[in-house]
Amino acid sequence: MRQTRAIEFSTGLFALLGFAALFFLVTQITNRDIRFGESGYRLQAKFDNIGGLKVGAPVAMAGVTIGRVEAIEFDSTDFKAAVTLRVESRYNQIPEDSDASIYTAGLLGGQYIGIGPGGSETYLKDRDQIEFTQSAIVLENLISKFLFGLAGKDDKGEQDGATAEDTTQ
């Protein structure tokens, strides 16, 4: 009897340790917080090009994370990416003429959405849309712009750079 109890105890300890490790991996190693019920409010933003933005990417204002990207969908009516942002409810004073841009963290880091505050007195509410957006900077576009701009500098550089940009967009 005593031996059985000892075995059950150490088996229980083992199972506890195993599930604790699993819990640790799920909650601490990933960026997913265990959330009890949805909090915060949603904002919409449409981008011409989201580059490598992913669901779960941070939404930052002045570099401080205030929310996450909740969903990314393709809007087939105006051929843009419709991005849903979930912003924590304590940050409820974002002016409605704020702009959203997609930035890259570091040279090889992941992409995030940065919100620049506007000057309006009215604030964005749940399910509002951010009108002013700036797409992700696609490195290829930047390089081609630079190259074409450099090559045609002596005669008609500006024009070439402009057309290169137009065709790639």
Added chain:
Amino acid sequence: MTLLRELWRALRGMLETLGAVVLFLVRMLAATPAALMRIGLVVQQVYNAGALSLVIIMLCGLFVGMVLGLQGFDLLQRFGSEESLGTAAALGLLKELGPVVTALLFSGRAGTALASEIGLMRATDQLSAMQMMAVDPVRRVCVPRFLGGVIAMPLLAAIFSGIGIFGAQLVGVRLMGVDAGQFWSQMRASVEIDDVMEGVIKSCVFGVACSLIAVYEGFNSQPTAEGVGRATTRTVVISAVVTLILDYMLTAVML
């Protein structure tokens, strides 16, 4: 012509073995509900397969993580991105090393114990005696051991990965001077919940495969001292090969 015949015979032998293993699995699954009635036997086997493997799993996890910290640092330094060490170590451990090395250790530590135990039961006619008493040896002996292995494996793999990440952190941050904040934040930013799940799925599959092989080999061993030894050896070899093959297939499917 004889070569062709030999080839055919070898192929047929392989197919027969595979079929026998599958039938054995079906037989065990059919006996599982009845075996679950006596949960104490399963707990005992979780103890044998899991709790007794804990120390070796933790020790190996720590050292694999530490090696990953060293190697990863050396590799990433050449690209000037040592901060990604956390990401590299976590992904490597969660998706590959955790499940695979745990499966290999498991088959070496627990699989051999299972195979030799059941094989010895067969050699000493204990299984026949059970049959005489109208006790199904598959239900009484094999299924609890199989279930014990299947339950223990994912937990062991999770412990391995968790300890391994600490090992990588130990070497990367303490020894090599990677910034601790960068290490953890980069890891958190780029490791998704799917990556964790991939490891869990893998370790579940490996748990089924390794336990099945061990129990099958033990149950079907020759009832001699030599036969038991051979069954034990075969368990380790076949488990290792099957684990690595399954690993490739699962990775290809889930990537």
